[in-house]
Amino acid sequence: MEETSEVIKLNSRVVFCRVGDKRILTVHQKPLYLKKGFPKVNLASAVGKPYGNFLLVKQKEGNVFNLEPLEVGSAKEVDPRLEATGVTRDNRDIVDSSTSQKLTMDEICTRTGSGLLGAEMIDLLVENSATFSSKSEYSQQKYLRKKLEKYSDNVTLMPPSLRLVSEIIFDYDPLSVQNLRPDTLAILLNTAGISCGGKYLVLENGCKGLVTAGVLERLGGEGRLIRITTKKERSGELEAVEKLDLSKNLKQPLISLPLQDLECLNPGFEIPEKDNCFPLAECHVMLKSMGCAVLVKLTENWLREYQVLPDRTHPLVTMSGNSGFLLSGIKVQTSNAEFIYPVGDKSLVEDLDLPDFDKFPKLASATCYKCFLKPGDALFIPSLWYHNVKALDFSVAVNFFWCGMRKELYDAGDPYGNKDPVPVARAAQSVDKAVALLRTLPPKFAQFYGRKLANVLYQKSSEG
Incomplete structure (x- = not known):
């Protein structure tokens, strides 16, 4: 730093x-x-x-x-x-x-x-x-x-700081930064968890680079910041970065990428041409329905300033109480099941510390998180996450299970929700019948149509 x-x-x-x-x-x-x-x-x-x-x-x-x-x-x-x-x-x-x-x-x-x-x-x-x-x-x-x-x-x-720069710009012309108050900017950066050495993507328009400046200041010259630019971008869009007077080293993580180039990152990506009056509200509903994020919240940051003087204390009349809306959430890591060679709720990989990549080549593509728990620590593991525990010393652990689905979907004799849900158990019986029918075919044909049916099952079960 x-x-x-x-x-x-x-x-x-x-x-x-x-x-x-x-x-x-x-x-x-x-x-x-x-x-x-x-x-x-x-x-x-x-x-x-x-x-x-x-x-x-x-x-x-x-x-x-x-x-x-x-x-x-x-x-x-x-x-x-x-x-x-x-x-x-x-x-x-x-x-x-x-x-x-x-x-x-x-x-x-x-x-x-x-x-x-x-x-x-x-x-x-x-x-x-x-x-x-x-x-x-x-x-x-x-x-x-x-x-x-x-x-x-x-x-x-x-010396210039993000708080001072944002206060000066907001006091001079709030509309030039779309009423983005300093306190709202601080909440946005804290909610996003911006920290030194991280990698972030910023799409900012009409805020004079306040968000970009805030991320750069917190990165401390380490990590990466990709700033998405648009065709309609006006001069002065990075005014806050210039006024913050950052050194070349602190601005080094910044990379600009035109919005149209996002298509090369995600084939089939389309940029909507029509403006939407409620983009955050629609995105909020979409994220909730997709289930790809938790703690999804759409909040309005309201602030009422007061004049405090003897016998003259009252709310300010000429002020902007609303500073826009914040949509926040925590992205849930996508499944690694296809990379860890699952068999039921277990994995064929026995030694995760020294895995055999020749035998399990897909394992190299799996995302792995490691942590060390000390006495008194607690770890939350989301549903359907494969995990492995290794005791470095004698220890006693206490587990608590949450049932995230409706009660009737679980086996009545399984209070912890460890067994497969009832619909899955019934579907497994149908799979056994389907396998018995496929085995009446020659092995080569049985494998071919087995893979075909497996793909159909995966696609239809993934549909909303």
Whole structure:
């Protein structure tokens, strides 16, 4: 896993945070404007210094501010005037007008250009406000917060992370990422079990590469990520990957594959041309009916944000509570029966530690999972999974069996469900009769038609 540098480097990306303002910037030699009415900031002055809190300090010449590191604990995130005082006032006699502030915009720009920022600038604005002292406590707090957002001289520089990148993109334009909130992205990655060194397939459209960036960050430069691209893919689809400022090593697992090329992976694969209003709902029903996955869930991730202020705590009105739907499930491994030479519920392979591949060549294609159980551990084995147990030392194991089908399908004298289900036992009797009839044929014909009937039986039993 590659470690993030602890110091700021030239041409790297940083998260620039002020009160009420958060953005991703590239550290260049040339100073840049942050917003209209705000002086230039020289990000290069922070090169070689650790991430953290900085103070905007005006250069001796020119309207440019450098970044000077602040000592730990010296940065004031909350203005003391924002704290509640308990004084009751209202705004009934206040009339909004352009004359409430005695300072003109030119005078304010002149003072900020001369290096006046932070508490001194806010004090000056409060002193020259004709209505501040008459405002209600809430209105005063709102006024101070707005001025603090505009004139604060405290800055925090942080390295880009998936959480910060997703928050910034979502706050700026939620529709550009289809309302994919940071918390929903985290749930998606956790549900998928993304971990270092894994192999994953991502089909993402209209989310600016947030899912791709999240998977790459968790892979840590190891494993493989195949990203499916479409013909309609627009520029900026990997904006989140670029803003995350991943190194070449961390982006190395990424491979792009056009959607049309999936046909070569699965012959007969067709790409639907018509849009479907409920693709996840249909896929949910299909997965449940196919039985190829367990814990299949279709969930809606709802979040309600609140404004928390003295006497002003309420849900936010202008927000997007819904962040889409998540379809999740755990894929069940397909049967390995054809590779392990089964005879009833047993296998002809006697030694799985040292198998004879010359005698059992198909065994090499079987998927094998190994684990070691310690005292107190439990292992869940799905139905119809062949398994082998080897005791490395003296041990006592307790088994518990679940009957996954209707009660009447099991033998009444078999409480554990170890015997073949009743329909299978009855079908076996019919098989014995069929074998007796086939044996009336010459051996060569009996084998030929036996294989034919076996294929017919397999195909019809596999039909839904």
